Amino acid sequence: MTDTAGDSILQAGVGNPDELDRLWTPHRMAYIRGENKPADGSAGECPFCRVPSLPDEEGLVVHRGERAYVVLNLYPYAPGHLMVCPFRHVADYTDTTDEEVVEIADLTRQAMRVIRSVSAAEGFNIGMNQGHIAGAGIAAHLHQHVVPRWPGDQNFMPIIGRTKTLPELLSDTRALLADAWRVG
Numbered sequence: 203m204t205d206t207a208g209d210s211i212l213q214a215g216v217g218n219p220d221e222l223d224r225l226w227t228p229h230r231m232a233y234i235r236g237e238n239k240p241a242d243g244s245a246g247e248c249p250f251c252r253v254p255s256l257p258d259e260e261g262l263v264v265h266r267g268e269r270a271y272v273v274l275n276l277y278p279y280a281p282g283h284l285m286v287c288p289f290r291h292v293a294d295y296t297d298t299t300d301e302e303v304v305e306i307a308d309l310t311r312q313a314m315r316v317i318r319s320v321s322a323a324e325g326f327n328i329g330m331n332q333g334h335i336a337g338a339g340i341a342a343h344l345h346q347h348v349v350p351r352w353p354g355d356q357n358f359m360p361i362i363g364r365t366k367t368l369p370e371l372l373s374d375t376r377a378l379l380a381d382a383w384r385v386g
């Protein structure tokens with residue numbers, strides 16, 4: 203599918219068309235360039251601690267629970283890539299409370315339902331990277347990834363430029379998922 207209109211993105215290679223995959227674009231260049239990386243592991247530097255203090259639209263928060271919240275990944279591996287995070291600045295899964303574990307699990311389950319309700323996701327990768335050595339980008343604050351998967355989703359064509367459209371696309375995705383979450 204190609205669209206040459208001024209503010210549109212070029213898209214190719216994704217599986218089943220649905221409400222999410224039209225929003226795909228490679229957000230990961232900013233991540234590769236190292237932008238938005240915390241200077242250290244303190245709560246004051248932590249994006250996962252800062253995001254809940256922002257309006258949902260600005261922080262890309264999809265849902266707020268009592269002890270944990272759900273946020274869109276700013277540098278998604280796939281459209282609809284969510285993260286479930288405790289509000290508390292805690293790095294290691296073994297340091298969570300029983301209440302936090304239950305709520306993280308419940309929000310993960312609900313995130314899968316919500317993504318399925320707005321897309322034809324056929325599978326998910328769910329998990330936590332514990333420590334920088336295991337691939338955690340922000341190791342100081344626990345976060346569980348929920349990444350929807352589609353057939354052929356590893357075959358994206360590289361897309362150059364268009365980065366100015368990213369915040370708008372992510373806010374569209376956030377609104378779509380937040381609305382679906384409310385409807386249940």
Ligand SMILES: [Zn+2]
Nearest residue numbers: 248251291343
């Ligand atoms: Zn934190």
